Amino acid sequence: MLKTLRVATAIVIAAIHFVAFYYVPVNLASLVARVAPPQVAEAVSWLTPQIIPRTLPLIGLIVTVLTPAVILLKNTKAYGPLTTLTGLAFTAYVYTALQGGFITITVPKIPPIGLEATITMAATALMYLFLLPPTLTIVKGILITVEAVSRVKALKGSLKPSTTPANTKANSYSNRLIRNES
Amino acid sequence: MVRVVNVLIALATIISFAVLGSLLLSVAQLKVSVGDVTVEAVDATVKVQIPATVVNGGYYSVSDVNLETTVKDQAGALLAKGSTGPVTIPAYASRELTHVLILDVKSLKEEELKRLLFNDQTLQVEAKASAELRPFIAVSATALTPFEWGAPMKDFKVGKATFKPYNKTHDLVSIPVSFRNNSPYVSVEAEVEAGLLDLQGRLKGVGTLTIKARPKAAFNGTLNLLLKLSEGELEELLFKDFQLNYKLLLKILHRGVEAYSLSEPISYPWQAPLANLQVGAAQLSPYNATHLAFRVPVSFENHSPLIDLATELKAIIYNATSGLPQGAGLLPMNAPRRTSFQGFLEGYVLVPREALTSLLFKDRELNYRVNLEGEYEGVPIKLSLTVKRDWGAPVKDLKLGKPEAKPYNATHFKLLIPMNFTNNSDFLNLEAKLTADFYDLDGKIIGVGIPQTITVPAKTSYQGLLQGLISLKALGRQYVAKLTFETAYGKALKEVVLVA
Numbered sequence: 001m002l003k004t005l006r007v008a009t010a011i012v013i014a015a016i017h018f019v020a021f022y023y024v025p026v027n028l029a030s031l032v033a034r035v036a037p038p039q040v041a042e043a044v045s046w047l048t049p050q051i052i053p054r055t056l057p058l059i060g061l062i063v064t065v066l067t068p069a070v071i072l073l074k075n076t077k078a079y080g081p082l083t084t085l086t087g088l089a090f091t092a093y094v095y096t097a098l099q100g101g102f103i104t105i106t107v108p109k110i111p112p113i114g115l116e117a118t119i120t121m122a123a124t125a126l127m128y129l130f131l132l133p134p135t136l137t138i139v140k141g142i143l144i145t146v147e148a149v150s151r152v153k154a155l156k157g158s159l160k161p162s163t164t165p166a167n168t169k170a171n172s173y174s175n176r177l178i179r180n181e182s
Numbered sequence: 183m184v185r186v187v188n189v190l191i192a193l194a195t196i197i198s199f200a201v202l203g204s205l206l207l208s209v210a211q212l213k214v215s216v217g218d219v220t221v222e223a224v225d226a227t228v229k230v231q232i233p234a235t236v237v238n239g240g241y242y243s244v245s246d247v248n249l250e251t252t253v254k255d256q257a258g259a260l261l262a263k264g265s266t267g268p269v270t271i272p273a274y275a276s277r278e279l280t281h282v283l284i285l286d287v288k289s290l291k292e293e294e295l296k297r298l299l300f301n302d303q304t305l306q307v308e309a310k311a312s313a314e315l316r317p318f319i320a321v322s323a324t325a326l327t328p329f330e331w332g333a334p335m336k337d338f339k340v341g342k343a344t345f346k347p348y349n350k351t352h353d354l355v356s357i358p359v360s361f362r363n364n365s366p367y368v369s370v371e372a373e374v375e376a377g378l379l380d381l382q383g384r385l386k387g388v389g390t391l392t393i394k395a396r397p398k399a400a401f402n403g404t405l406n407l408l409l410k411l412s413e414g415e416l417e418e419l420l421f422k423d424f425q426l427n428y429k430l431l432l433k434i435l436h437r438g439v440e441a442y443s444l445s446e447p448i449s450y451p452w453q454a455p456l457a458n459l460q461v462g463a464a465q466l467s468p469y470n471a472t473h474l475a476f477r478v479p480v481s482f483e484n485h486s487p488l489i490d491l492a493t494e495l496k497a498i499i500y501n502a503t504s505g506l507p508q509g510a511g512l513l514p515m516n517a518p519r520r521t522s523f524q525g526f527l528e529g530y531v532l533v534p535r536e537a538l539t540s541l542l543f544k545d546r547e548l549n550y551r552v553n554l555e556g557e558y559e560g561v562p563i564k565l566s567l568t569v570k571r572d573w574g575a576p577v578k579d580l581k582l583g584k585p586e587a588k589p590y591n592a593t594h595f596k597l598l599i600p601m602n603f604t605n606n607s608d609f610l611n612l613e614a615k616l617t618a619d620f621y622d623l624d625g626k627i628i629g630v631g632i633p634q635t636i637t638v639p640a641k642t643s644y645q646g647l648l649q650g651l652i653s654l655k656a657l658g659r660q661y662v663a664k665l666t667f668e669t670a671y672g673k674a675l676k677e678v679v680l681v682a
Contacts, residue, residue: 107325113327113328114327114328115325115326115327116325116326116327117323117324117325117326118323118324118325119321119322119323120321120322120323121319121320121321122319122320122321122322123318123319125317125318125319126201126202126205126318126319129194129197129198129201129318130198130202132194132197132198133191133194133195133198136187136190136191136194137191139187140184140187140188140191143183143184143187144184147183147184
């Protein structure tokens with residue numbers, strides 16, 4: 001039951017992330033064109049390549065793959081490293097999306113007045129703010145990994161080979177636990 | 183520990199999106215409205231004022247608002263500059279801002295000003311704006327837009343100058359000036375100060391012209407200059423065709439401050455209104471007892487394309503030798519532009535009584551100096567003519583033949599003396615009372631002539647007899663006949679030695 005719920009959650013999250021981090025960035029111009037007036041659609045069509053870097057959808061795809069994986073592989077050995085990877089992927093996504101904190105938009109010549117403009121937005125503080133959750137996710141992943149490794153080490157250390165019946169019983173419990181963990 | 187991190191992640195995420203949301207809302211509630219642009223000209227500067235109202239309805243104060251604009255011409259020269267800021271607009275507040283763009287005409291180089299005034303061109307307007315929504319976003323923008331500049335004095339033309347006599351000392355020089363105000367924004371209102379320099383660079387004339395042209399309107403005006411002339415120059419202008427060459431210096435003043443100056447060569451083929459003045463031979467005719475009628479043909483060509491000469495010149499006639507005034511006359515002139523004139527100076531001259539004896543018996547040449555004076559539209563016209571006239575003596579070659587004596591009474595003989603002469607005058611009929619007195623060589627009167635009236639038409643010869651009574655004592659001796667011709671103009675004496 002629990003597994004089924006987790007799989008369902010993973011699928012929903014994957015779908016949401018796919019749409020938010022991959023589909024929308026890739027198809028932004030055409031999506032806007034469907035609902036917005038032609039002038040806005042045209043503006044978005046030249047604005048999109050400048051505000052959405054080429055690598056962003058790819059990173060979004062990685063995020064889309066990693067987030068359900070984290071949900072599905074919770075309480076396994078891979079949970080900690082996957083959480084770290086997800087944090088890293090989000091960090092990369094935020095950094096790429098905000099273009100390192102400096103977004104430059106070049107407005108092409110607008111006929112008939114021939115206006116050309118360059119707009120630079122320094123959003124480093126905002127970027128750092130948005131980098132905080134993925135950074136904490138990385139920390140979380142590292143903590144999970146460290147905790148899991150230390151727990152395994154502790155268990156292995158306490159279950160040295162023994163001939164006593166009690167030890168034998170304990171060893172077999174420990175081995176089972178480790179299997180479950182993994 | 184992981185749970186703590188989870189809580190932190192959740193908090194950070196919520197805060198991040200809350201900040202993003204608030205930023206987006208703040209930007210959405212930031213409104214800028216631009217008012218009417220005004221253009222104000224003070225002295226040599228033009229101020230373009232752009233008022234704006236910024237309403238910050240957001241949650242963040244908009245700080246460090248800066249706007250800097252520059253206007254450059256086609257060649258990249260800086261024409262105008264303006265800056266506003268830094269200004270901070272607190273949250274939920276509004277602020278009135280005025281961006282002032284200043285064009286200082288004085289700071290522009292001549293070439294730049296020339297391009298701006300006379301050439302349509304594409305100006306480059308660059309605006310640099312920046313603002314911050316602290317501490318999250320700082321935005322700066324640079325916009326470059328072309329601005330089609332219509333030259334306020336496009337096709338500025340100084341037309342062909344015309345020169346016209348104005349008064350005793352000045353010529354009126356009229357120069358058409360035209361241009362088109364191609365600017366849709368700027369009204370042209372200026373004074374043009376003009377100076378006319380001769381080829382040596384001496385200022386000879388000045389004038390002013392007020393120019394006004396609404397946006398997209400043409401201007402056509404005439405710049406009038408008064409050109410100072412010396413008497414000699416004025417006289418030359420009356421009688422001689424020649425090329426006038428000057429340099430026109432124009433200063434365009436805006437509110438009394440020189441904005442631009444330019445110079446143009448001015449060349450004008452002056453065509454004299456009294457060209458090729460010819461004075462014919464004077465004609466004389468009897469008028470009255472004291473005067474002769476005087477008529478001199480005068481001709482000239484009015485080459486001028488502007489001047490319709492219609493005036494009357496008064497003449498004073500002088501004896502060219504003695505310099506004494508001899509008479510007066512009038513020369514009516516009516517010579518429309520580009521026509522020839524033929525007319526007569528008509529007047530009266532005194533019969534020179536002091537020289538009557540000489541004039542009656544000898545051919546000679548009469549020399550007169552005629553000074554003509556008048557004015558045309560305030561311009562003085564002065565002429566000095568020399569008029570010559572061949573004078574034919576009315577009693578030329580007077581000859582008395584061999585006297586024939588006839589007894590008259592106990593004391594006197596009657597003398598019959600053949601007499602002939604020619605009236606060589608071409609106009610004067612001789613009408614004279616001829617009397618004679620006879621004297622011996624000692625000067626004693628020995629006889630008298632019988633008075634007679636003789637009439638001899640012009641250019642005819644006279645043959646007649648002079649009759650008189652002479653004392654018997656004079657017979658066979660030399661004596662002198664003193665003849666007196668008494669004419670309407672006076673008496674003339676002639677002495678002839680005879681032997682009876």
